[in-house]
Amino acid sequence: MKTIKKIGKWMGYAFVSILLIGLALYGYIYWNIEKRLHKVYPTAILPVAIPTDSASIARGSHLFVVHGCKDCHGTDLKGRYMANETLLGTVAAQNLTKGKGGLPADYSDQDWLRVLKHGVTREGKTLIIMPANETTKLADTDLAAIIAYCKSRPPQDNELEKKPTLGPVLKTFIAFNKLELLPAEHIDHELIPITEQKAEVSAEYGAYLTTNCAACHRDNFQGGPPLAPGAPQVPNITSTGRVGKWTEAEFMQTLRTGVTPDGHQIDSTKMPWPRTREFSEVELKAVREFLLSLPANQAIGLR
Template structure:
């Protein structure tokens, strides 16, 4: 009987200890998130001229697609919920038209630049999920055309929650730096702007175009382990991988059809080939030139 009481007593101690650890962990996560979400970043950005001619707007639409803006904000720019699940949270890609629920009437070109170059809102606080750590590296002429296109779109009504609701999973991922969900933290806010990038078949332009590819394929483009549980390994896309075995025609056909030369169908949820199919011939050739210029790996990280 005494033994049972002792076991019960120690189990009680264990449960209390676990509860205290959980409370301490929650307290740390809450404090960590609040500190980071409320940090104010510098947003002094030189003004750029936003064009209004049809050619610039058309090019802006092209860039809006190939840089993945359409994937979140939609073809009509009225936005959508990126996630709306209890454990993960409720986060929206906002309506960026002037319709109901969209941008305020006094939204300026400087506000656009604040988002695209610094990843922050008007208060200078970081946005969530918005990949500004990629758009900050775009040349001013490209940013100007993207903004011109967005401003030219007709108003669309779509009221979404403007304040993200973070679930426990997102909070933990942010607190322990498992995903780069707060873009302002990963931006050099003093970065000298690139005035212009000319579209040409060159290694330099290919490197410029593949900025957002590094998020999955790693900075050396040699791929690696899955990015999430249950996802496939990320392939090596340098000359050491399959890309090195493909001809220019095969490379371009793969990125436009989602089918590799050996007949493999690429899952568009893992590799966004519906986006890369919109690349021009010059852009695809430049990307290939860059990938083939990278150092070969001694062993393949992923096949």
């Protein structure tokens, strides 16, 4: 009987200890997230002229696709939920039109630039998920074209939750830096912008075009471990990896059809080849030039 009481006593101690540790951990996560979400970033927005001509809008439409904006905000720009469940929370890619649930009537060009260059709200607080750490590297002329295209789209009604809420899973991953979902933290807010980037078959232009590829293939483009449980290994796409073994024609075919030279069909949910098939011939050749320059000239054109 004494032994049973002793075991029960120690089990009680263990339970209380686990409970206290859990509460302390939750307290840390809550404090960490609140501090980071409410930090205000000083953002000096230099004016950029937003064009209205048809050529610029067409250019913006192309950029909207190849830089992945369509993947989240949709073809009609009315947005969708990126997460909407208890454990993850509620986070939406917002409706970018002026329809119901869309942008306010007084949403200005400066507001657009604040999002794309600094990843922050009007109040200067970080957005969630929006990959502004990639769009901040785009030239002003390209950003202006994207904004021009978005502003030209007709209103769409789609009322989504505007204020994101993070569930315990996302809070934990963010608190311990397992997911980079707060873009303002990963932006050089004093970065001197590029006014214009020349479109040509060069490693420099290829580096410019692959800013959003690094999110999966890493900054050195040599890939690595899976990005999430159950996901495949991320391949090396430098000269020492698969790209280095493909001819130009094979490279172009793979990025336009999703079929590798050995006949493998790439899963578009793992590698977004429907996006890369929209690249022009010059853009694809420039990307290949850049990837083949790695790792020897890894710093070419990177900012």
